[in-house]
Amino acid sequence: MTSPSDESVSATQQALGELAADRADETALNTLANSEVVLPSAETGEEPDPQAVTLPVFQQEDGAQLVPVFTTPARMHQALPQIERYHLVPLGALAQGWPSEELSLTIDAGAPEAVTLSANGVRTLLSGSGPAA
Secondary structure (H helix, E strand, O other): OOOOOHHHHHHHHHHHHHHHHOOOOHHHHHHHHOOEEEEEEOOOOOOOOOOOOOOOOEEOOOOOEEEEEEOOHHHHHHHOOOOOEEEEEEHHHHHHOOOOOOEEEEEOOOOOOOEEEOHHHHHHHHOOOOOOO
């Protein structure tokens, strides 16, 4: 498993901080859409098909469903210590194929600059088509 480069992680985390303050920050959105994120994987055993990833869906106490992604493996392990495997995926590619209106995306859950986007926000913000949340 590879990890994102320190330079890309720094840019992605900076973009998250900027988005936490201003959801319409186009530069930050573009940085995020073009970044690679760590997608937790519950898979064990043989190597899965690298072209097929299964989104990990977590249900919150209020019934909301979310998919967590992280900027680094370390942040993933802080939030989800039971998960050892992950995929490195382009965030923009996840946005383009977002499967459901019921799913939200949380980037760096548990971190001070964590950002959660609704399904509509994932599609519109991260696909580069303009502001929405």
